[in-house]
Amino acid sequence: MVAFLLWLLLLVFCWPLALLALVLYPIVWLLVLPFRLVGITVTAVFSFLGAMLMLPARVLRGRPA
Template sequence: MVLWAILLVLCWPMALIVLLLYPLIWLILLPFRLLGFGVTLTLSMILALFMLPFSLMRA
């Protein structure tokens, strides 16, 4: 927010363009965030499966 305010003071047309394009950029990047979330969950589940025998031996 502070960076946008500084941009507004220095170059207000660019600040308005950024303000208008931000929702579009957010929508474009949303699938990549969801993909990253899915990859993280998958890798954590694989790690948990590999660590299961060690967890059972500890208990």
């Protein structure tokens, strides 16, 4: 909601810049999408590796002494 109000304010004060932002937003979103997907994948891989490395500690902690 705040972003929309800021865009309306930009539209009132500088309408060419606001229209340029409106046109370029989908293009920038498409260009950034692969980097977001790589970031999600890298985060998932690190989470998986962390879980695999912590698994022996969890198994040993659950076993009675």
